Amino acid sequence: MTTETAWPRTLIVGGGIAGLTAAVALRGLGAVVEVAEQTPAFGVVGSGVTIQANANAVLSALGITLGDDDAVPIGSFTMIDERGRPVLHGDAREIMVDPPSVNVHRADLHRVLLEAADGVPLRPGVAVTGVTPVGDEVEVAFDDGSAGRWDLVVGADGVRSAVRRALLGEAGSRTRYSGQTCWRFAIEAPDLVPTATIEQWAVGRRMGAVPLARGRIYVYLVASAPPGTPGPGSSEPAALAERFGGHHEVLDRIFERLDGVAIHHGDLVEHVDVSFGAGRVVLIGDAAHAMTPNLGQGAGSAIEDAGALALELLAHSDDPTAIAAGLDARRRARVTFMQRTAWRIGAMGHWRNPVARWLRNAMLRMVPQSVSDKQTVQLWQPGLELAAALREAGYPRPLPASAA
Numbered sequence: 001m002t003t004e005t006a007w008p009r010t011l012i013v014g015g016g017i018a019g020l021t022a023a024v025a026l027r028g029l030g031a032v033v034e035v036a037e038q039t040p041a042f043g044v045v046g047s048g049v050t051i052q053a054n055a056n057a058v059l060s061a062l063g064i065t066l067g068d069d070d071a072v073p074i075g076s077f078t079m080i081d082e083r084g085r086p087v088l089h090g091d092a093r094e095i096m097v098d099p100p101s102v103n104v105h106r107a108d109l110h111r112v113l114l115e116a117a118d119g120v121p122l123r124p125g126v127a128v129t130g131v132t133p134v135g136d137e138v139e140v141a142f143d144d145g146s147a148g149r150w151d152l153v154v155g156a157d158g159v160r161s162a163v164r165r166a167l168l169g170e171a172g173s174r175t176r177y178s179g180q181t182c183w184r185f186a187i188e189a190p191d192l193v194p195t196a197t198i199e200q201w202a203v204g205r206r207m208g209a210v211p212l213a214r215g216r217i218y219v220y221l222v223a224s225a226p227p228g229t230p231g232p233g234s235s236e237p238a239a240l241a242e243r244f245g246g247h248h249e250v251l252d253r254i255f256e257r258l259d260g261v262a263i264h265h266g267d268l269v270e271h272v273d274v275s276f277g278a279g280r281v282v283l284i285g286d287a288a289h290a291m292t293p294n295l296g297q298g299a300g301s302a303i304e305d306a307g308a309l310a311l312e313l314l315a316h317s318d319d320p321t322a323i324a325a326g327l328d329a330r331r332r333a334r335v336t337f338m339q340r341t342a343w344r345i346g347a348m349g350h351w352r353n354p355v356a357r358w359l360r361n362a363m364l365r366m367v368p369q370s371v372s373d374k375q376t377v378q379l380w381q382p383g384l385e386l387a388a389a390l391r392e393a394g395y396p397r398p399l400p401a402s403a404a
């Protein structure tokens, strides 16, 4: 079948989680696809990410496996208040899904995706600066002065997407700041790796410690902060210890070992509008619907988008202009729900009013495990169904002979 189909020649802009997963998915169809990435080495920030079961199922359907050396099944999750008292406890091991939700170092995830995309032409070190539909093609300009034309362009270039700006302008690319800013890093500290993911909610702050493979810990530290604050010095180990220390023994010990650890700082934002693009320019992942990270599904939804993109391309191989609308119909409700839920969790986590916080924690303590398990499985369900649809469509598809 694939040899008879005239697949649109496709450029994917951005070699992050969305772009590389899409490259694997489209390559599986036999489509002519290449990836342009602005960083010279397809590099990533050295922290962690949780890939929940919905996204891991899609990866698995596409033939991408996060092995035991790289990924740690989530196991249990404990949320504690500012004094270390348990608020919520979950045990993902009791929700039987294969493959399970996992924690993974971003560099490991990236390596696995790059290996899976073997055979796809990758063009590192070039940033896309312009995207212009011209008749039945899209002209793409790069920052090295070169240009080219493709039948279909997929913008997978993150929250500050140049593809999105070219298509929708600044007005259509607006983000809103959540009022929360975040520091994150991964550190090798085998003696401190927690047995469960821990998240602590203190006043105006949240801190998380997530076990990673090979003796590493992924730490995220979130604080309420006015826009544009705090300044660059806030990532210094002493400044982090001062802002977030004194609540949890493991974190306090980690703060003592931060010299030389790369710390990434950024504000938590979401797109004001969801857009999957228009015509021959498609948007996926954070370029389409950046969300705050409080549900742990930004990367998950990017992976789902990539799988859905392949199904839309299969359905509309003769008319690439229908793909963006098809993705919108398939994905908008799902990602909007995720965006809203993540935003709500973040806001609730930073309540300052002591009565509201007491009531919040009391109510969370009363949620039976069976109820939270059910909600989790409901959250995953559309991703599990997408994975099943990919398998029905013949995935994981072997590498086409031309790319092997």
Ligand SMILES: Cc1cc2nc3c(=O)[nH]c(=O)nc-3n(C[C@H](O)[C@H](O)[C@H](O)COP(=O)(O)OP(=O)(O)OC[C@H]3O[C@@H](n4cnc5c(N)ncnc54)[C@H](O)[C@@H]3O)c2cc1C
Pocket: 013, 014, 015, 016, 017, 018, 019, 036, 037, 038, 039, 048, 049, 050, 051, 052, 126, 127, 128, 129, 156, 157, 158, 159, 160, 161, 162, 163, 182, 184, 220, 266, 284, 285, 286, 287, 293, 296, 297, 298, 299, 300, 301, 302
């Ligand atoms: C603190 C924090 C914690 C998070 N934790 C989780 C989690 O646990 N689980 C989860 O599912 N999600 C999580 N997320 C969200 C997740 O990181 C993102 O949703 C995900 O990385 C989006 O992937 P992407 O490929 O769409 O975009 P990106 O990861 O931003 O990748 C975009 C790529 O495009 C490249 N690029 C950009 N502009 C250009 C250009 N002009 N030309 C060429 N290339 C370009 C970039 O260099 C980059 O490689 C978290 C986010 C944050 C901020």
